[in-house]
Amino acid sequence: MDLPQLSDILAGLDRSEFTPWYQPQISTDTGQVSGIEALARWHRGKDTIMTPAGFVGALEKAGQIPRLDEQIQIRALAQWANWQASGLDIPQLTLNLSSQTLGQVDLAQQLEWTFDQFGVEPGQICLDLPYAIAAQTRATELITTLARLHQMGCQLDLDDFSASAFDTEHPLHEHITRLKLSANLTHNIAWDTAAQRRLTDLIETCEPRGIEILAKGVETPEDHAILAQLGCRHIQGFVVSAPMPGPDCARWLAAYGTTRADLPEVG
Numbered sequence: 001m002d003l004p005q006l007s008d009i010l011a012g013l014d015r016s017e018f019t020p021w022y023q024p025q026i027s028t029d030t031g032q033v034s035g036i037e038a039l040a041r042w043h044r045g046k047d048t049i050m051t052p053a054g055f056v057g058a059l060e061k062a063g064q065i066p067r068l069d070e071q072i073q074i075r076a077l078a079q080w081a082n083w084q085a086s087g088l089d090i091p092q093l094t095l096n097l098s099s100q101t102l103g104q105v106d107l108a109q110q111l112e113w114t115f116d117q118f119g120v121e122p123g124q125i126c127l128d129l130p131y132a133i134a135a136q137t138r139a140t141e142l143i144t145t146l147a148r149l150h151q152m153g154c155q156l157d158l159d160d161f162s163a164s165a166f167d168t169e170h171p172l173h174e175h176i177t178r179l180k181l182s183a184n185l186t187h188n189i190a191w192d193t194a195a196q197r198r199l200t201d202l203i204e205t206c207e208p209r210g211i212e213i214l215a216k217g218v219e220t221p222e223d224h225a226i227l228a229q230l231g232c233r234h235i236q237g238f239v240v241s242a243p244m245p246g247p248d249c250a251r252w253l254a255a256y257g258t259t260r261a262d263l264p265e266v267g
Contacts (some may be wrong), residue, residue, distance in 0.1 A: 006058045013044070013067050017043050020076040022249040025094070025214060025236040025258075028228035033256060035092030035126060037236065038076035039243050040068060047145070063210045065098040072096070073111075077118040079127040079246050088253055094157065099133050105141060108148035122153035128180070131160045133172070143171050150175040157214070160184075166205050176211055183217025190222035196230060 012018060020038035027034040042050040059065045073095050080093045101107065115122055127149060133142065150156060157176045162182035163229045167173065179202075203213055215227050218237035227235055242251060 003054055003058070004050075006062055009042075009055045009058055010062075010064065012042055012044060012055075013064075013071060016071065017201040018068060018071050019043060019245070020072050020079065021245050022076075023236055023243040023251070024241050024249075025092075025234050026240055027234055028224075028232060033253065034089065034234050034251075035094055035095035036090055036249065037128070038072055038096070040072045040096070041243075041245075051179070060100070063100060065100045066104065069096065069098055069101045073114060077114065077120055080124075081120060083120045083250060083253075088250060091164040092124055092126050092155065093120075094128050096159070097130075099130055102129065102133060102142060102145060105145075107145055108152065111149070111153060111154075122149075123155075126155040126157055126178070127155045128159045129176075131158055131162065131182075143175075144174060146175045150177075166202060168205065168209070171187075173209075173211075178212045178214055178234075179206060180214045180216055180236075181232075186215045186218060186223060186227060186232075188220075188223065190220070192224045196226065199227075199230050199232065207231070229263065 018040055021041045022034050022036045022038055025035045025037065040052055040056075042048075042055055044050050056065070056068075057067055076093060076095060080090070083090060097107075104110070111127075112122070115125065129146075144151060146156060156175055157178045157180050158173075158176050159180045161180045162178045162185055166179070174184065181199075185195065185199070189199065199213075206213060212233040213231070214234040215223075215232050216236040218224055218227065218235045218239045220239055224235055224239050244252060
């Protein structure tokens with residue numbers, strides 16, 4: 001499928017065609033849902049649902065990613081508030097922040113106002129930061145923004161972590177509460193003893209600093225089981241559920257307690 005033109009993508013933003021889909025995260029300690037992540041999807045026309053691969057690159061080049069982030073944030077927070085009001089218990093909502101959005105000097109103030117608008121406590125929100133920001137910059141402005149978000153009570157995830165070691169001296173990491181491992185670090189880890197040793201070393205580095213580990217892209221019960229045994233606190237991936245639109249996610253969450261027997265026993 002040909003990628004859409006930037007003008008079409010921007011028109012879709014103008015028409016509010018971008019909406020969050022949701023993917024659950026579960027605790028490997030309890031098996032309970034520990035949160036959900038809001039992921040951008042473009043409802044392009046009647047029958048086409050486009051993933052970020054079809055639009056993020058063009059928006060990044062045009063400097064327009066903050067528009068997408070804002071639209072997904074607002075719609076996800078509105079959905080979250082409705083779920084909470086209906087009694088659906090979801091411990092945490094993860095929102096993605098692009099590097100461009102993180103560069104906005106008034107970001108913390110904007111988010112604080114938005115959370116207040118929907119009656120959401122910052123402690124219920126996890127902000128997903130691209131790992132590239134740690135590799136590319138030690139900018140004072142960015143560190144100040146992250147410190148402010150952390151002080152507000154938000155959890156900060158460093159997404160797509162794929163390095164062989166964790167830089168404990170990077171000033172950004174003082175505010176990180178969780179690492180989200182890239183799928184290429186954990187795919188088929190049940191059969192890869194070298195990868196298991198690397199993950200053990202990473203956990204031993206991070207846990208004393210209060211940083212938990214979430215493995216995403218987990219696809220098999222075997223990988224789920226070994227990740228839990230090694231001490232990875234959370235998993236996310238098709239072994240739990242694919243991303244879903246809001247109504248489907250609500251039904252999945254309501255039914256999850258009756259389907260937990262399908263997940264492997266770990267520990």
